[in-house]
Amino acid sequence: MAYILQVDFKMNGPFGDNMAKEFEGLARSINDEDGVIWKIWTENADTKEAGGIYLFNTKKNAEKYLEMHTKRLTSFGITQISGKIFDINKILTNINHGPIDVLEE
Known part of the structure; x- marks a missing residue:
């Protein structure tokens, strides 16, 4: 079983290429977090929102990351x-080509 973590928050920027430059180190460090399989970064400069969709190997690792990440974001002001954690419906997700092919059957 794997779990999706969805995190969204208000942010004044940066966005786009500037976000990629400024958060590259953070992005690389996320790969070292327990249980992270992948992350999709989300942003909307018009509404000043950002966040991500993560795939974790266990609910416990998703919960642990959410707690740590919430503290980190709070430290940034x-x-x-x-933050929400969801189960994945693999059958329906596979029909729509969701990127979960890395999961064990």
Whole structure:
């Protein structure tokens, strides 16, 4: 079983290429977190929102990461943070080509 973690928050920037430059180190460090399989970075400069969709190997690792990441974002002055953990319906996700082919059957 694997779990999706969805994190969204208000942020004044940076976005786009500037975000990629400034957060490259953070992105690389996420690969070292327990249980992270992948992350999709999300951003909307028009509404000043950012976040990510993560795939974790266990619910416990997703919960642990969410707790740590919420503290990190708060230390950056970000307060409007939404974090949710979801089960994955593999059958329906596979129909729609969701990137979960890395999961064991």
